[in-house]
Amino acid sequence: MENFHELLINRRSIRRYTDDPIDPEQVKMIIEAALMSPSSKSVRPWQFVVVEDKDMLDKLSHCKANYATSIASAPLAIVVAADTTKSDAWIEDASIAAVFMQLQAQDFGLGSCWVEVRERFGSDGLPAEEYVREALGIPEQFGVLCIITIGHKDEERKPINPEKLLWEKVHIGSWKNTDE
Ligand SMILES: Cc1cc2nc3c(=O)[nH]c(=O)nc-3n(C[C@H](O)[C@H](O)[C@H](O)COP(=O)(O)O)c2cc1C
Numbered sequence: 001m002e003n004f005h006e007l008l009i010n011r012r013s014i015r016r017y018t019d020d021p022i023d024p025e026q027v028k029m030i031i032e033a034a035l036m037s038p039s040s041k042s043v044r045p046w047q048f049v050v051v052e053d054k055d056m057l058d059k060l061s062h063c064k065a066n067y068a069t070s071i072a073s074a075p076l077a078i079v080v081a082a083d084t085t086k087s088d089a090w091i092e093d094a095s096i097a098a099v100f101m102q103l104q105a106q107d108f109g110l111g112s113c114w115v116e117v118r119e120r121f122g123s124d125g126l127p128a129e130e131y132v133r134e135a136l137g138i139p140e141q142f143g144v145l146c147i148i149t150i151g152h153k154d155e156e157r158k159p160i161n162p163e164k165l166l167w168e169k170v171h172i173g174s175w176k177n178t179d180e
Contacts, residue, residue, distance in 0.1 A: 007106055009159045014111025015070035017151025022076050026108045030150065031078070033104035034097040040089035046097050049079040049136050059135055060147060064120040064128040070113045074149035079117075079132060081142040091118070094145040101148050111153035117144045 002010070027050070034048055051057055052075060060079070061072035071077050080098045082090035098114060105112040120128040129144040138144065 002107070007103065009162060011102070011106045012111075012157035012159070013113045014151075014153050014155060014157065015073065015113050015149075016154040017070075017073045017075060017111060017149070018154045019075065020152045022110065022150065022152070023108075026110070027076060030101050030104045030108075033100040034078070034080075037093075037097040037100040039093035039096070040087055043087045043089075044093070045082040045084075045086040045090045046094050047081050047083070047142065048097075049081065049138065051077045051079065051136075056135070060132060063117060063122060063131045063135075063147075065123040068115050068128075068147075070149040071115060071147055073154070074151045076150045077115075078148045078150070079136060079138075079144060080146050080148060081138055081144045083141055084143045085141045090143055091145060094143070098146055098148050101150070105148075105150045109153075110150055111155075112148055112150045115147040115149060117146050 031048065031050065034046070039045065051060065057074060057077055058072050060077060061068050061070075063071075078101060080094050082094040084090050087093060102112045102114065117128045117132055122128060122131055132138065132144045132147070133140070133142070
């Protein structure tokens with residue numbers, strides 16, 4: 001367990017993974033991280049599909065035209081869906097669950113990447129959400145927010161440079177117009 005601030009500095013999106021499998025206990029703890037995440041009114045509208053089957057990972061990697069190749073490289077992908085009829089904050093709730101999983105993965109020294117599904121489209125124009133619902137049998141009322149890919153890192157990314165954080169986006173006390 002690295003110091004939490006160090007963990008945030010070192011977390012970068014990883015899109016290439018080795019073939020090494022992930023320890024099943026770590027997979028369980030990554031899912032627990034999602035299940036422990038806070039949600040509006042504690043409705044917990046999310047559900048997760050854990051995919052390790054190579055053929056299915058390859059199929060899911062074609063859910064949209066671009067930026068989904070990390071799914072085919074990963075030994076594990078967790079599809080984050082939520083019941084849109086249960087909560088008007090399903091996107092926020094599902095986002096928090098997704099990020100909790102990414103942070104837990106980082107804590108294990110694993111790499112991860114968020115692959116956006118909602119409002120994205122395949123090369124044939126089909127909504128990526130429909131494609132993923134169809135591939136995995138997810139009911140219609142579930143929005144599919146994203147797919148979190150996880151695996152042992154097969155690429156090096158530089159840590160975030162704390163010297164380069166966008167402090168101009170932070171307003172102390174009241175909004176200051178920074179255009180002037
Ligand atoms: C809402 C959201 C959607 C994203 N969608 C994708 C995606 O579809 N494919 C991808 O490879 N990365 C995706 N990313 C990862 C971003 O590209 C990445 O976080 C960003 O470039 C910053 O890099 P870093 O995570 O290494 O700091 C997404 C991230 C977020 C938060």
